[in-house]
Amino acid sequence: MSIFVTGGFHKQREASYACIIWCARKLLGKRLASRCRIDVEMSQLFTEQGAAGFCGWEDKNNSPRHFKIELEQRMDADTFLQALCHEMVHVKQFARNELQERYNNPMGHRIMWKGMVVKEDIVDYNDLPWEQEAYALEGLLYEEMLYDGVCVDYNWKFNHGMRKNFMPDLG
Ligand SMILES: [Zn+2]
Numbered sequence: 001m002s003i004f005v006t007g008g009f010h011k012q013r014e015a016s017y018a019c020i021i022w023c024a025r026k027l028l029g030k031r032l033a034s035r036c037r038i039d040v041e042m043s044q045l046f047t048e049q050g051a052a053g054f055c056g057w058e059d060k061n062n063s064p065r066h067f068k069i070e071l072e073q074r075m076d077a078d079t080f081l082q083a084l085c086h087e088m089v090h091v092k093q094f095a096r097n098e099l100q101e102r103y104n105n106p107m108g109h110r111i112m113w114k115g116m117v118v119k120e121d122i123v124d125y126n127d128l129p130w131e132q133e134a135y136a137l138e139g140l141l142y143e144e145m146l147y148d149g150v151c152v153d154y155n156w157k158f159n160h161g162m163r164k165n166f167m168p169d170l171g
Pocket residue numbers: 086090130131134168169170171
């Protein structure tokens with residue numbers, strides 16, 4: 001697995017590597033994880049795009065192996081790492097074709113969830129099945145990661161309390 005992290009500060013990048021390695025092993029398994037490349041870009045994403053995080057594939061829509069995660073950097077360690085766990089759930093969904101973007105059909109761009117078309121423009125963000133799964137798993141992953149002794153020593157703080165106001169991400 002290759003991981004490239006840019007932006008943020010040193011501890012944030014260090015924690016991101018550890019968190020991604022743990023999540024990838026957990027969510028993808030060792031073999032699939034070893035074939036993936038994950039790029040993380042930290043920035044003041046919320047100010048720029050009104051979202052705390054994004055996750056997308058970079059190589060191909062079918063069984064992608066190269067992913068890009070964008071993350072707001074102004075978050076406390078615990079919220080930041082939970083947001084990263086959330087984005088890693090989306091990596092798993094894309095890598096396993098549970099969440100798939102399709103282009104080559106008469107309907108134009110379509111989003112499929114486990115083989116079913118989801119009309120993203122009319123379904124509420126909170127009702128999108130890939131978001132429901134990501135929100136259901138992010139806290140559990142985070143807790144289990146700490147239980148495994150990964151990222152336990154990171155505890156930086158920001159004063160913004162920003163994430164609650166975020167419209168988080170597009171997949
Ligand atoms: Zn999401």
